[in-house]
Amino acid sequence: MGELRLMKGNEVIAEAAIRCGCDAYFGYPITPQSEVMETLMARMPWEETGMVVLQAESEVAAINMMYGGASAGRKVMTSSSSPGISLMSEGISYMAGAELPGVVVNVQRGGPGLGTIQPSQADYFQATKGGGHGDYNLIVLAPSSVQEMNDFVDLAFELSFKYSNPAMILTDGVIGQMMEKVELSDFKPRWTDEQVEQFNGSWAATGKKPNRERAIKTSLELVAEKQEKINEGFQAKYKKMQEEEVRYETIKCEDADYIIVAFGVSSRISQKAVDVLREQGHKAGLLRPITLYPFPSEIINQMADHVKGFLSVEMNAGQMVEDIRLAVNGKTKVDHFGRMGGVIATPGEVVDAMLTKIIGG
Amino acid sequence: MTEEIIIAGFGGQGVLSMGKILAYSGIMQDQEVSWFPSYGPEMRGGTANVTVILSDERISSPVLNQFDTAIVLNQQSLDKFESKVKPGGMLLYDPNGIVNPPSRTDLKIFKIDATQLAAEKGQPKIFNMIVLGAFLKARPLVKMGNVKRGLEKSLPERHHKLIPINLEGLEIGEKEIVEVK
Numbered sequence: 001m002g003e004l005r006l007m008k009g010n011e012v013i014a015e016a017a018i019r020c021g022c023d024a025y026f027g028y029p030i031t032p033q034s035e036v037m038e039t040l041m042a043r044m045p046w047e048e049t050g051m052v053v054l055q056a057e058s059e060v061a062a063i064n065m066m067y068g069g070a071s072a073g074r075k076v077m078t079s080s081s082s083p084g085i086s087l088m089s090e091g092i093s094y095m096a097g098a099e100l101p102g103v104v105v106n107v108q109r110g111g112p113g114l115g116t117i118q119p120s121q122a123d124y125f126q127a128t129k130g131g132g133h134g135d136y137n138l139i140v141l142a143p144s145s146v147q148e149m150n151d152f153v154d155l156a157f158e159l160s161f162k163y164s165n166p167a168m169i170l171t172d173g174v175i176g177q178m179m180e181k182v183e184l185s186d187f188k189p190r191w192t193d194e195q196v197e198q199f200n201g202s203w204a205a206t207g208k209k210p211n212r213e214r215a216i217k218t219s220l221e222l223v224a225e226k227q228e229k230i231n232e233g234f235q236a237k238y239k240k241m242q243e244e245e246v247r248y249e250t251i252k253c254e255d256a257d258y259i260i261v262a263f264g265v266s267s268r269i270s271q272k273a274v275d276v277l278r279e280q281g282h283k284a285g286l287l288r289p290i291t292l293y294p295f296p297s298e299i300i301n302q303m304a305d306h307v308k309g310f311l312s313v314e315m316n317a318g319q320m321v322e323d324i325r326l327a328v329n330g331k332t333k334v335d336h337f338g339r340m341g342g343v344i345a346t347p348g349e350v351v352d353a354m355l356t357k358i359i360g361g
Numbered sequence: 362m363t364e365e366i367i368i369a370g371f372g373g374q375g376v377l378s379m380g381k382i383l384a385y386s387g388i389m390q391d392q393e394v395s396w397f398p399s400y401g402p403e404m405r406g407g408t409a410n411v412t413v414i415l416s417d418e419r420i421s422s423p424v425l426n427q428f429d430t431a432i433v434l435n436q437q438s439l440d441k442f443e444s445k446v447k448p449g450g451m452l453l454y455d456p457n458g459i460v461n462p463p464s465r466t467d468l469k470i471f472k473i474d475a476t477q478l479a480a481e482k483g484q485p486k487i488f489n490m491i492v493l494g495a496f497l498k499a500r501p502l503v504k505m506g507n508v509k510r511g512l513e514k515s516l517p518e519r520h521h522k523l524i525p526i527n528l529e530g531l532e533i534g535e536k537e538i539v540e541v542k
Contacts, residue, residue: 268424269424271421347425349426
């Protein structure tokens with residue numbers, strides 16, 4: 001059993017990065033995630049593990065520092081909140097195009113534009129459908145507790161190196177700002193130069209070797225046919241993710257007639273709503289996607305054969321609901337309930353939405 | 362057992378830290394806890410509130426629209442949260458600055474004159490501990506020994522010299538709480 005503490009989600013992201021052997025963090029402050037860098041600066045991991053913590057001059061600089069560190073085969077991380085992620089999107093697309101690993105944390109706030117500083121989930125499309133340009137996908141993990149803020153940092157690194165693709169932890173201002181009991185991971189040492197060579201030497205820019213071409217980490221390829229081949233490689237990789245990496249949790253779904261689909265803090269709020277609906281005699285259940293990309297389409301499609309309806313609960317105008325509709329493919333009723341702009345839905349509102357839109361609708 | 366609590370008052374009254382100490386006390390006795398602040402462009406003198414949940418089971422929503430207990434420390438918070446206490450629940454308030462006292466008849470209502478008591482003691486900063494002591498007298502959710510351990514955990518070491526005065530605050534609260542109805 002690891003160390004038990006009461007911590008904010010944002011603080012845990014920082015601690016987990018240090019403990020999983022992260023080599024460098026580059027970031028720029030923005031509410032509601034500034035505690036990530038504050039915690040790192042206060043912890044001074046450069047004295048303990050040699051991890052670099054650097055406040056960049058902007059989000060654009062931070063993501064390009066990520067590109068550099070990742071090109072050298074190192075574990076690099078950044079974090080920001082919605083407007084900052086928009087600034088990073090060009091760099092994220094470049095990393096995906098150059099097949100570089102790395103972890104980007106988005107503690108979402110209300111938008112669009114500068115929006116508010118309160119919690120939101122309105123960046124679902126941005127995280128799962130691109131954000132930057134081109135046919136690429138990120139591995140997207142959605143923690144719903146402070147404990148998962150700890151666990152998913154290491155998992156995101158693991159997946160991102162496994163697929164040579166950037167991974168995003170898509171969370172929100174509630175999970176970032178709330179404190180819960182957390183069992184911190186044990187310390188893993190950072191990779192030595194020899195280990196970087198051993199694990200990532202085949203692709204990383206670690207110096208020209210006699211047995212391979214020099215590594216040039218770029219997303220540029222001027223010959224269209226060659227670029228198409230590269231894209232085919234990406235698509236094969238994404239297909240493998242869809243086959244092997246889908247993660248989700250089901251709560252009280254076994255006998256459920258009505259399923260709420262929700263991620264992050266909305267799944268916690270919805271879990272309470274499920275309990276209330278059950279007390280009222282409605283067989284409700286909760287499906288919580290843990291990976292938003294790859295999306296758990298198959299289980300939703302299977303459930304659609306026997307349930308009477310799905311309600312997507314998201315703090316946005318209705319984004320994930322589109323993926324649910326695609327998965328359900330017309331087999332049963334699908335609707336959406338959400339609050340926008342930084343307003344947090346309450347369990348009571350979710351109960352009402354289920355009653356009016358799905359059960360009675 | 363699950364206890365869902367809202368603590369609300371002015372920024373600077375120690376609302377958030379009171380919630381944190383309560384949450385840490387819960388951890389000390391192996392409970393699940395959550396602490397979620399209303400955060401926003403808020404500052405000293407503005408309103409601040411925090412939802413604290415202590416439970417023997419996995420906690421579902423950290424965000425609530427109804428509470429077992431409301432601890433309200435100014436009129437705005439009383440106006441906002443009195444209606445959100447579950448029937449049969451508890452409301453604890455500090456009468457300082459309260460013009461319209463709580464009016465519901467289906468709640469257990471207590472008051473603690475913490476502003477006054479802290480001022481008499483010449484220690485305005487133990488205000489929140491007086492309130493916490495009063496709350497725990499009425500709702501003994503966590504043992505006092507665990508509150509002390511919670512205090513040790515949540516205060517940085519350099520502030521540990523302040524623990525005795527904080528414990529004194531808790532005792533004052535325990536002693537001076539008044540049941541209104």
